[in-house]
Amino acid sequence: xxxxxxxxxxxxxxxxxxxxxxxxxxxxxxxxxxxxxxxxxxxxxxxxxxxxxxxxxxxxxxxxxxxxxxxxxxxxxxxxxxxxxxxxxxxxxxxxxxxxxxxxxxxxxxxxxxxxxxxxxxxxxxxxxxxxxxxxxxxxxxxxxxxxxxxxxxxxxxxxxxxxxxxxxxxxxxxxxxxxxxxxxxxxxxxxxxxxxxxxxxxxxxxxxxxxxxxxxxxxxxxxxxxxxxxxxxxxxxxxxxxxxxxxxxxxxxxxxxxxxxxxxxxxxxxxxxxxxxxxxxxxxxxxxxx
Numbered sequence: 001x002x003x004x005x006x007x008x009x010x011x012x013x014x015x016x017x018x019x020x021x022x023x024x025x026x027x028x029x030x031x032x033x034x035x036x037x038x039x040x041x042x043x044x045x046x047x048x049x050x051x052x053x054x055x056x057x058x059x060x061x062x063x064x065x066x067x068x069x070x071x072x073x074x075x076x077x078x079x080x081x082x083x084x085x086x087x088x089x090x091x092x093x094x095x096x097x098x099x100x101x102x103x104x105x106x107x108x109x110x111x112x113x114x115x116x117x118x119x120x121x122x123x124x125x126x127x128x129x130x131x132x133x134x135x136x137x138x139x140x141x142x143x144x145x146x147x148x149x150x151x152x153x154x155x156x157x158x159x160x161x162x163x164x165x166x167x168x169x170x171x172x173x174x175x176x177x178x179x180x181x182x183x184x185x186x187x188x189x190x191x192x193x194x195x196x197x198x199x200x201x202x203x204x205x206x207x208x209x210x211x212x213x214x215x216x217x218x219x220x221x222x223x224x225x226x227x228x229x230x231x232x233x234x235x236x237x238x239x240x241x242x243x244x245x246x247x248x249x250x251x252x253x254x255x256x257x258x259x260x261x262x263x264x265x266x267x268x269x270x271x272x273x274x275x276x277x278x279x280x281x282x283x284x285x286x287x288x289x290x291x
Contacts, residue, residue: 002063004077008085013076015098016057019087019172026168029101035170037097037180040065045180046099054098059083062094101170107196110159110188111203130158130186131227132280134273135200135207137163137193137243138234144270145169146177148232151274153181155281160187161229163196197231197246205229209239209247210276212266216250219279230280235269253279 018024037046053073059080134152139145145167169182190196197207206225210232233239253275
């Protein structure tokens with residue numbers, strides 16, 4: 001259903017209010033149970049994984065490209081100037097969609113093996129036994145969350161667990177940076193950070209804590225079991241001392257000695273996550289054969 005809107009303050013567009021105001025958006029989206037998908041590809045991926053559409057905001061020239069997936073959704077059509085005024089930035093990918101959030105699985109449900117699990121569209125699908133997962137502790141930057149989800153999905157990580165204070169993977173910036181990868185990799189959020197690693201151990205996971213400390217075991221040499229959880233810490237301080245001490249083993253990405261002598265002693269969390277995911281998955285087939 002097309003509705004042409006000529007006023008940026010039209011109450012019908014309230015889902016799209018002040019997109020650059022992070023705190024406002026977090027409270028508004030939590031209250032209304034929504035998130036925003038930006039751009040044709042991301043909107044298609046969100047719809048394809050079962051998220052219901054609340055509405056779409058677009059301009060006339062993008063209507064045709066999205067027509068095949070929108071069905072009976074309400075589509076608000078505005079001119080380019082109003083679109084930029086509402087969003088607060090140039091929407092180069094042509095459209096914004098307000099999507100309904102769906103309940104996240106509990107951590108123990110996500111980690112459970114050999115069962116059937118409902119996906120985001122609430123359709124029961126068979127699941128492979130999750131063997132390689134990431135656990136993110138207190139990453140608060142939405143762009144970093146999105147980039148890590150994209151790397152994890154691309155490299156075949158089975159699932160992601162978030163600590164209670166991690167940023168929201170469905171925040172617009174995270175979704176955009178991930179190019180919709182947040183829709184394709186299962187994730188859950190811990191209820192209790194303090195006992196979080198205990199829950200992983202009880203599910204049979206070996207826990208590896210990634211650290212820049214070069215005295216730790218190089219990740220490409222560590223002996224991994226059948227089920228492994230790789231722990232990544234916050235952007236500034238890295239993993240907490242509790243998680244470092246509780247992990248079964250600390251691992252590192254070997255750094256160039258020359259670089260370290262020049263003062264470059266670590267990678268940013270996104271680069272580290274991508275390299276660590278590659279190391280995590282490279283050992284996956286071997287562990288599977290031995291189990």
